[in-house]
Amino acid sequence: MKDLFLPLKVSATGLEAQKIRLNVIASNLANINSTRTPEGGPYRRKDVLFITYMYDQISQGVDVYKIVEDPRPPRLVYEPSHPDADKDGYVRYPNVNPMEEMINLISASRAYEANLTMINSYKDMFMRTVDILKV
């Protein structure tokens, strides 16, 4: 019985991982103009790293290995009147690119949907198997 529902678990790990990715993208977009963070400096773009989670030889789920910070340098904008401007008048804005985030967002939501479709198809197959009993 454990093996029987394993594909559902695998797809659930996919849903969970993509949801975390969506959350991270949402944070990146929300902080697109945050020049201050509790750690100091501007907000740094974050990304999730996925890793395969092995249930057995064929059922391989996915796990969020860790959330990493994008090493790219912050965006410098000349704004001498900004309170966070340095002595040369440059403000360090987060290294978030809205286009990039939107593309990641689409990719994440598509992947989420695909996992959901997978769950439904497995459920449907299972129910059809049960229906054989009704003959």
Add this chain to the structure above:
Amino acid sequence: MDNSIKILEKIMDLCTYRQKILASNIANADTPGYKAKDINFKEELKKAVEDGTSSFEIIESPTTMPNRDGNTVNIEVEMTKVAETMLMYNTATQLLSTRIRMLKDAIKGGR
């Protein structure tokens, strides 16, 4: 008893197995370095019916050029495979039901 029930059973078995592999591929659509997997349906079905083996060979089946991160899963191709497998499974269960109904009718002697 003819062979049809046995063959249908093997088809269902193989479809479930393939669906498990596809579920893993889809879950790992964004995992760096993950290689898309599949089975050779026709070959495995032939083996299962002829030799009665129930262990199948998993092959690496890249559905796309590897991304920059080495992942070879193409979600569109995978979803097509899911639909294909599901249709095959549905057909098999339908045929199996019909076969069982026919046997039942025969046992009842047309009453």
